[in-house]
Amino acid sequence: MDRPVKLTRVPRAAAAVLAGALALTLAGCGSDDPIGRSPNAAVRAMAGDGPAAGSTTSVAGTFSGAGASSIEAAMDAWRAQFQNLNPAATVNYDPVGSGGGRRQFIAGGAVFAGSDNVLSADEIDQSRAVCGPEGAIDLPVYISPIAVAFNLPGIDTVNLSPDVMARIFAGDLRRWDDPAIAADNPGLDLPDLAITPVHRSDDSGTTANFVDYLAAVAPDVWTWDVSGVWPLTGGDSAQGTSGVVNAVQQTVGAITYADASRVGDLGTAAVLVGGQWVKFSAQGAATAVDVSPLLEGRHEHDMAIALDRATDVAGAYPLLLVSYAVVCLEYETEADAEFVREFMGFIVSDAGQQIAAQVAGSAPISAELAAGIRASLASITHRAG
DSSP states (O other): OOOOOBOOOOOSHHHHHHHHHHHHHHHTTSSSOTTOOSOOHHHHHHTTTSTTOSSOOOOOEEEEEEEOSTTHHHHHHHHHHHHHHOTTEEEEEEOOOHHHHHHHHHTTSOSEEEESSOOOHHHHHHHHHHHOTTOEEEEEEEEEEEEEEEOOTTOOEEEEOHHHHHHHHHTSOOBTTOHHHHHHSTTOOOOSOBOEEEEESSOOHHHHHHHHHHHHHOTTTOOSOOOSSOOSOSSEEESHHHHHHHHHHTSTTEEEEEEGGGOTTOEEEEEEETTEEEOOOHHHHHHHHHTOBBOSSSOTTOOOBOOOTTOOOTTOOOOEEEEEEEEESEESSHHHHHHHHHHHHHHHSHHHHHHHHHHHOOBOOOHHHHHHHHHHHHTOEEOOO
């Protein structure tokens, strides 16, 4: 189905005010827990635009999701607050990785998946076994820059042009003072030190987004297929987002890619966009999403985004991930259908998005995108009888 839709983002002044209100609200809980695990009427009031709005809803039972580790911090916050709003509900989430989450979902072992990569055509076909004839859909719920993070004592930022970044992760550039890296960083005293690239060992949506970026901006260097599985053999690797970040923290000269919210005090790279060096930011990631259309040929309720990695729009940071909630359009029980409508509705509400922005530094989705997601959620049903 052709959908050349451009996504637009509302001004963020109101969002900034809301974030401040949320900070005061959570601080008022009298706890050191930044995600506010105590019921809180003010946060419920801020959720007024989503299906989970109000002080009381009818969701009850235990529900499980699985998938991307990149959204773990946000998901922990979302689960905690949703359970505050729905005391009879328990929501579990296994951050097994995007690929593992999609497999669990397709096998019927999870009521939703979190994925930094959209469902393939084969996966949509496979999902019909548990989701009915309409299959599963992708709903974007989390936007975050991917940081290229490194461990070089005394250096906070390096510039990495597309070809240089691709050559580093392909293993072609092996030392930090290589002339190609130095050319991107005039005046920076780069150390005579070996480069240790660290990639994800699991089937990862973050990997898929990272190599998609490399393939788009450095096609002459990065010639491998785009996949959630790292395409090169050998090299250093680790499981999950925390695994690669920990590996780099422990290895001077190491470099990796990870959700920017998880890299801590590691140094990070600026990327070249339209002739300008751009550091990662939630606003930059949001700008890149704004100029990207929805994928064509998907179900009318599928909201997958065709990211424009090669954009030259000023301020855009196209090295980013969009995490999707993978859900059925038809569930076996009304309890599962209601849970998905309510939980995902809370996630895409202003309150849900601001909670994620506060705990994970993500970019709130636009009002237009949230409205489209709510329309998709309203279409979710359960099987009669």
